[in-house]
Amino acid sequence: MPHRNPERSDLNAFFDPRSIAVIGSLKEGFFGGYVVIKSLLNAGFKGEIFPVNPSYKEIWGLKVYPSIKDVPQKIDLVLIITGARSVPGILRECIEKGVKAAIVVSDGFAERDEEGKRLQVEIVLIARQGNLRIIGPNTAGVANPSKGVIPNPYEMGYKKVKEGAIAICAQTGMINPQAFPYGDLGYGVSKICDFGNKADVDECDIMEYLENDPATKAIALYLESIKDGQRFLKVSKKVTSKKPVLILKSGRTEQGAHISASHTGSLAQDDRIFDAACRQSGVIRLNTFRELFELPKIFAYQPLPKGNRLGIITFTGAVGVLAIDEGAKYGLSVPLLSPGTRKKLDAIFPGLGKRIVDIGPPMAVVNDYMSIYSEILNTVTVDPCIDSILNVIWTGPSGEFMEEYLKIYRGLQGNRKPIASWVYGPRVHYVNEMTCQLEDMGFPVFPDIEMAIKALGKASQYAKTKGGNR
C-alpha cells in the first residue's frame, strides 16, 4: 500500500472538530458511546454531537440518529464503537457523507487474528480511496483539552484534563485519561493520542501535526514499532530541530518484539537500528513508562540550559553526592560556585557550601530561616557559573513553610535557568500539595532525585544539539 502524505488539515479534524458523530454502542456502563458523549459534555465541547444507533431515540438529551446518513449537518469526525465486521460498511457511509476523519475504537483487527488482519487491510483501502483518515483501530482515541475534545470511550471519573504544553501519544490506551490521573496533575497536556494498531495515522503523521501545533512544546511518544524507518528518520530529524521529541520504545528484546507484534499487529524492528536512528535524529530516548509523563515537563515548562554546569540546593549532603554521580551520566558537571556567590553565601551562613549548597545546617539553628532560604535561592540561581539547578525541598512535618516557599518560588518565575525540583518529607499529603502547587506555577517536580537530574541532563544535551549550549 502506498504511503499517503498527510496534510495538516487532515489531522486537525481529529483534534479540533466542529461536529462529532458517535457510532455504535450507547449502553450505559463504563465503556462505549454512552461514555464518549458524557466525556465530551463534561469537558465542555462546544461543537455538535450526533449519536448514531438504530435502537435509541435519545441519549444525554441528544437526538440519536439511526444511521449517519440521517444526520442533517456536516460531520468533521466520527468515532466508531461497533463490532469489527460492521466497520467497513460504516466507513463507506461516512465517506459518502463527506467525513474526513474517523477514530475506530473497535478492536478485533490485526491484533486478534487472520480475519482481523484482512479487515484492517480492507478499512485502510476504503479510507484511502475515500480520502478519509483513520486513527486506530483498537484505540482509546484522542484528547484536546483546550477545545473540550475529550471523547474518551472509557469512564475516567473526572471532567477536565488540564490544558498545557505536552503532547503524549502512544501505541496504547495507557496514556488516555481513563488510565492516567490528568485531572489530579499540576501540569497540563496539549494533545493526547492513542494510535492503536496505527493502520493509517502513525507516529510520523502525529509528529508532523504536532510540529506545527502551537500549543505543543514537547512531544512524548510510546512506540512498539516504527512503521517506516526511512520516513521516521526524516520526520523526527525535522521535528526535533523545532521541538524535543521523547520516545519510549518497547520490543527491545526478541521476545518483546514478538509479543508486541501480536499486541497491535505491527512489525517490530531491530532495536539497535532504532537506537541509531534516535541518535542521528536527536530523539531523546526514555527508559521507563513513567518517564513519558515526567521528563517532558522540563522542556515544556522551563527554559533550556545554556550549558552543562549544574548547581545543587539541598537539605542534605547525600542528595548532592547522588546528584553528582547521576549527572555524570548525562555530561553534567557540578562546578565551584563563583567567588561572588561563595562570599554572599558565607555571609548568610558560614559553611553553606562552595559547590553543593546544603541548607540543612542553617535550617536546624537559624531563627528566621525562610528569609535566609529566599536569599540563598536568589543568590544561587543567578550565579554565572551554573546553567541549571537541582532544587531539593523538604516539606516539613506539617507543611508549615508551604506558603512562604510558594511566595519565594513565585518570585523566581521567569528566571532564565531551568530548575528541576525534588520534594520530600514525612507526610505524603504535604509532599503532594507542594508538588501540585509548584507544577501549577511552572516548576516541574520529579518523583525521584535521579529523574530530576536526568531531566536536566537531557535538557542540556538537547540544547547542545540545537546549538544553544556554550
Place this chain on the structure above:
Amino acid sequence: MPHRNPERSDLNAFFDPRSIAVIGSLKEGFFGGYVVIKSLLNAGFKGEIFPVNPSYKEIWGLKVYPSIKDVPQKIDLVLIITGARSVPGILRECIEKGVKAAIVVSDGFAERDEEGKRLQVEIVLIARQGNLRIIGPNTAGVANPSKGVIPNPYEMGYKKVKEGAIAICAQTGMINPQAFPYGDLGYGVSKICDFGNKADVDECDIMEYLENDPATKAIALYLESIKDGQRFLKVSKKVTSKKPVLILKSGRTEQGAHISASHTGSLAQDDRIFDAACRQSGVIRLNTFRELFELPKIFAYQPLPKGNRLGIITFTGAVGVLAIDEGAKYGLSVPLLSPGTRKKLDAIFPGLGKRIVDIGPPMAVVNDYMSIYSEILNTVTVDPCIDSILNVIWTGPSGEFMEEYLKIYRGLQGNRKPIASWVYGPRVHYVNEMTCQLEDMGFPVFPDIEMAIKALGKASQYAKTKGGNR
C-alpha cells in the same frame, strides 16, 4: 586504630534500651532533645527517659538532671545533642556512669574541618577505651518501632512508624522518619539507622546485628563509602547467605567520591572494586534512592521464586511488552502458560492469552467481571509453568471494585509464588488507597512497572544464588 569486633549485645542497647538519657539542647523547636523526648513519648516507649541539661528543671513532665552523673538509675543509651567540643567530656562522664551505647547527633566533626576530624578521633579513642559504642557523630539516629524506640531529633509530624520486616540503614538522615513518610506507608520497617560519619558503628556492624535480628527479613543500605573492604566482603557474604542485603552506593564517579568525602568525612573507594565485591558476596546493588524503600518489599513480604519464569496479568497489552523487555535484563522469561491453564482461561473468556493474560477485553464487555477476574487470578497463580507474577491493577474511575479486589487478594494470601503489583488509574486517591490496602495485606505495590519487574528479577537472582532456583 584497631578494629573492634562488635558483640551483638552492644548494638542491642541502641535498638532496645530500657533507659535513655537525652543530653543537650531542650529548646522548643523542630530539632533537638525537646523533639527526641516528644518522639519517644509519642511512639509509646516503655522504658525510662532522663533529660540532661543544667538549665532546665522539667520537660514533657519529666525531671531534668543537671548532669548524667546525677541520674540515679542505670542508663542503657545516651543521645548527645550538644556542640561538638562538649562531646568528649560528656562521653567520659557516660563511661564513668557505665553507659555502653551513645548516639552522637551533634555535627561539626570530620565532615566540617580539621578541628572536627581531630575531635572525631578523640571521641572514638575515648569510646574504645571505655568499652562504649558510638553511632554517629552527625546522625539522625535510630528507630525500632516494635519497642517504641523512636528518638528522632527532628520533628516528623506523625507518631508511629509501622512495624515490619525491612531494615533501612544509611550514611544519611534521609532515611529517618523526618524525611520519609513511614507513617503513611502500607508496609513496615524493623529498624532504621543513620550511621552519620560512622566513626565507630559502621555498615558491617549493622549487617552483623541485623543478621541475627529476627524481626528483619531484608536489609537495605545506602552507603557513600566502605570502611574496611576485606571485612565488608566477609560480613556481607555471611549475611546474604541468610537474608538479602540491598545496597545503593553513591560516590561512583570521581567527583561524587570526592564530595562524599567532605559530606561525612569518610574515604570512598574505586567503584569497580565495590561492584566486584557485591557480585562476589551476593549483595543486590540498587540504582536509585527510591529503590532503597521499594525493592526490599518483595523479599520481606513475598516468598522467593523457585525459578525465573514470569507470568503477567494485565489490563493492557503494552505492559506485557514492557515487562518482557525489562524482565530480560534480569534473566526472567515469560513462558507459554501450561495447556491446562490455557484451556481454563479460554473457557473463562476466549482469547485471554497464552502468555500475557490481558484482562482488558473481558473487562469492557462481560457483565460479572469480578468473578471472572477472581477465576483468572486463581488459575494463573497456580500454573506450574510460572514462578512469579506481575500483577497490574486498574483502580477505575471511582474505586468501585476496591472491596471486591481486596476480597480476592485476601484469598491469595499465603500463596507460594511472589506477586509484584503495579496499580494505576485515573484518580490518584484510589491508586493510593489500593496501594496501601494491598501492602497492608503483604502484597507489595511498586511505583513503576519497571521497578515491579526489577523486584521479581532480583528475587529470582537472589533465590538462585541461595540454591532455591531450579
